[in-house]
Amino acid sequence: MKRSHALIVLLVLIGSTVVSSLYGYGSAKARVDADLRQALALTMQEQPSDVITADTIRVFNSHLQMAELRGRATLAVDTRQRHFRCYAHCSEATVFSLSDQRPATALLMLTAAWAALCLFLRRGRKDLVPAALPAAKPIIFNASPSQEYGGLCLADGTFISAATGEEVHLTPMQHQLMELFFRSPRHVLSKTEICEALWPKKDDPSETLYTLIRRLKPIVEQHSALRIASDRGRAYRLSPK
Numbered sequence: 001m002k003r004s005h006a007l008i009v010l011l012v013l014i015g016s017t018v019v020s021s022l023y024g025y026g027s028a029k030a031r032v033d034a035d036l037r038q039a040l041a042l043t044m045q046e047q048p049s050d051v052i053t054a055d056t057i058r059v060f061n062s063h064l065q066m067a068e069l070r071g072r073a074t075l076a077v078d079t080r081q082r083h084f085r086c087y088a089h090c091s092e093a094t095v096f097s098l099s100d101q102r103p104a105t106a107l108l109m110l111t112a113a114w115a116a117l118c119l120f121l122r123r124g125r126k127d128l129v130p131a132a133l134p135a136a137k138p139i140i141f142n143a144s145p146s147q148e149y150g151g152l153c154l155a156d157g158t159f160i161s162a163a164t165g166e167e168v169h170l171t172p173m174q175h176q177l178m179e180l181f182f183r184s185p186r187h188v189l190s191k192t193e194i195c196e197a198l199w200p201k202k203d204d205p206s207e208t209l210y211t212l213i214r215r216l217k218p219i220v221e222q223h224s225a226l227r228i229a230s231d232r233g234r235a236y237r238l239s240p241k
Contacts, residue, residue, distance in 0.1 A: 003122075010114055010115060013110060016107050017104055017108050017111055020103045021104035024100045024101050025096055025099045027100070028099030029095050032066065032069065032090060032094075032098060035064055036064075036069070036073060036089065036090070037088070038063065038065070039065075042059075042063040043063055052075055052077060057075060060075060060088070068094075068098055069090060069094070069098075072090055072094050073089070073090045074090060076088075147182055148162060149182065149187065149238075150226035150238075150240050151163055151226065152220070152226060154178075154179070154182050157179075159175070159178060161224060163223075164223075166223075168219065170219065173198065173212055174216045174219070176197075176198060177194065177216065178220075181238040187238040188235060188237045188238075189235065189236055190234065191206075191233065191235060191236070194209060194236070213228060220238070221241070225241055226238055226239065226240060227239060227240075227241050
């Protein structure tokens with residue numbers, strides 16, 4: 001996936017999380033306000049007084065339909081008015097605690113997982129790029145005269161079987177290693193030379209090298225009269241069968 005696409009998905013997830021959270025808060029706010037207004041109206045009908053007493057608070061709490069608001073809502077008197085006027089309200093934290101944030105929480109977890117995945121894949125690509133690019137520098141050549149060895153011909157960067165005239169299909173890493181063998185005067189490469197050319201940033205590419213050699217051997221033997229021989233794992237020789 002392209003980086004721009006991954007970023008768009010991340011932004012959509014973040015936006016969805018925010019919208020879902022605000023929707024849950026707004027719904028809870030509407031329910032709380034309706035309950036407070038109704039409880040206050042009933043309280044003022046039963047106790048039409050311009051003084052808030054403990055009894056007023058008790059009656060107010062008894063009319064609240066939402067049990068979570070009892071003891072958490074606040075009654076206040078507006079002193080700016082000439083006549084007595086009472087208000088009921090509760091804190092934003094209380095409203096938020098009463099809101100349904102489960103969808104927003106699920107989206108938040110999904111957003112965090114997506115961000116972690118994108119970061120992991122990005123770091124993985126960074127680890128792979130240095131191992132491939134530097135290896136290409138010493139073995140990429142301009143057009144040069146063809147070379148033939150053991151029934152295998154290297155012409156214009158392509159390996160061709162001298163017996164059939166067909167191109168020998170190799171993976172990029174196999175192709176680079178075969179070019180190294182062909183460029184070597186004696187067609188011999190030490191393990192260190194191969195590892196430094198193909199994986200200069202890798203701490204211990206031994207297993208990767210063994211796998212590469214193991215998979216390349218049957219291809220070479222099938223399309224030429226050559227074989228790859230090992231000198232106790234310290235060096236490799238491309239030689240006639």
